Amino acid sequence: MAGLQEERTGTRIAEQRKLAGLTQRGLAQRIPYSYSMLRQVEEGHKNASPDLVAAVAHALRIDVTTLTGQPYLAELRQDRLAELIRPIRECLDLYDLEPSAAYEVRPVAELAHDADDLCRLVRATQLNTAARALPPLVTEVTAAAHRAPGTHVWQTLGSCYRTAYDLATKLGFHDLSTIALDRMAWAAERAGDPLLAAVRQYMRALAYFREGEHGVGLRLIGKGHLLLEGAEHESGAAACELRAVQGQLHLGAAIIAARARDADTVRARLAEARTCAQHTGEAGWVHWLSFGPANVAAHELSAHVEMNRYGKALQAASRLQLPHGWAMSRRAHVHIDRARCEMETGRTEAALDSLITARRMAPQQTRYHPGARETLKGLLQQRRRTPGTLGHMAAWIGM
Structure with a gap:
């Protein structure tokens, strides 16, 4: 201590x-x-x-x-994750190099399958495994894109860059996440994929949200919606994908507005997202956004937290029913939000239990989540004598 x-x-x-x-x-x-x-x-x-x-x-x-204090280098070294960042930086930097003639690449369908596996690993919070597998896959998909450019291979490369963004963000390397977003834009433009481009704007908006630039974040969400206007005529599965991305943009806007204390915009954006979710149902397969009624409810909880309405947030948490198979990363995030509410309302035992649950579900994500760390610090500040469980948790997270 x-x-x-x-x-x-x-x-x-x-x-x-x-x-x-x-x-x-x-x-x-x-x-x-x-x-x-x-x-x-x-x-x-x-x-x-x-x-x-x-x-x-x-x-x-x-x-x-x-x-x-991010990135938390001491803990990253203990988890042997720090050594994985340089290869990710290098594969993002070499995006415009032509492959050597001797370099062999697999069919695009196999590469796309592997890119989906990486997304699945990140949502299962297996960050170490995903970080090791990402650089060689990016290198191979980049080679495939330069040799035989086409929509599918560029979409696959965009997915890989999105995974790089997710890993960099979760591990606290926000400068690297910005580079990954730039590469994602580069691939989305070549793929001619408005949904991928809109997802990139959503992630870009969240980066500004973290830095307190609420106005810029909302403008980027608006640009994401504009990118989707040309796809409004889609039907069937394509219409579902469009609605899911639109809904996620609305959820991003709701959280940004919540931090700006704009309750009217929060209500309006959550209502728009609910309408989209009524059409899509649980559509976690769309760009790995976990969009659907459960994610709308989870964002309502987060919005109350951002507005410091901790009692309302706990009420929202008590009503929240997470579907079977929902991404472990999202489940853990809900418990981290809940822990903050419980800590702020003096329910210290419940808050610690929520953090322990988040750790059990997603240990690496929880360890590097600034919200989890600040909540744990708050619990430590509230207690003169540290119980064994709280002390063990503090030691594990790096305090």
């Missing part, structure tokens, strides 16, 4: 505030939080919520990761 002070986000906020030449009152005037709240966060008496961290980062013109 000796390292907790150095690891606190509040400590980093204080350091960056002083570097910017601001007093606590001066910074409080630039963010939608009181001087009292900021002081308590810096001193470790209050939890640094993701929305407060984003607001401070925006006000100080720094990256959120400067305040959260």
Whole structure:
């Protein structure tokens, strides 16, 4: 527990505030939080919520990761994940190189199957396995795309880049996730696939959401909807895919609006997403978005959390029924959201149980999730004497 002070986000906020030449009152005037709240966060008496961290980062013109301490390199080294990042960087950097004549590639159908397997691994939170398999597959699909370009191979490459984005984001390498999004745009343009391009805009919007740029995030969601306008005439399975992507865009807008405290937009966007979900049902197979009624309900929970409506969030959590086979990554995220609500409402035992459940479902995702780490720090701050289970959890997560 000796390292907790150095690891606190509040400590980093204080350091960056002083570097910017601001007093606590001066910074409080630039963010939608009181001087009292900021002081308590810096001193470790209050939890640094993701929305407060984003607001401070925006006000100080720094990256959120400067305040959260991501990537968490010590834990990444323990999990032997840090060594996997360089090969991912290299395969993303070599996107425009022609393959050597001797390089052999498999048929596109096999490559597409492997790309889907990587998406499945990430949603099952098997991050280590996915990170090891990604670079050679990207290299092979890139070679196939240069030799025999076509819609299917470019879509497959776009899927690989999307997996690179997911891995980089979950492990806290947000600079790498930005590169992956650029490559995804490059592949989507060559594939002529508006759905892939719209999914990329959704992910791009979430990157700005993390940094507190709510207006930019909503504009990117709007651009995603514009990309889909030409596909409105589709029917059958294609119409279902279109509705699923539209619905996910609405969910992204709802969460961004929630952090901006725009309750009217949150309600409107959730309503639009529910309408889409009524047409699609559980459509987790569409671009691996997990879209459907369950995801709409999960985003309603997250929206209440973002607006600090913890009682309403817990009510939403009690009504939430997750379908069999729902992605483990999404299940764990729900439990992390629930843990934050329980911690903020003084239900410390329940909050710890929720974090333990998230860890059991998705250990690596939970370990590197800044929300899970901040909630655990909040639990530690609320207890003078650390029970055995809480102490073990803190040691595991790296505190």
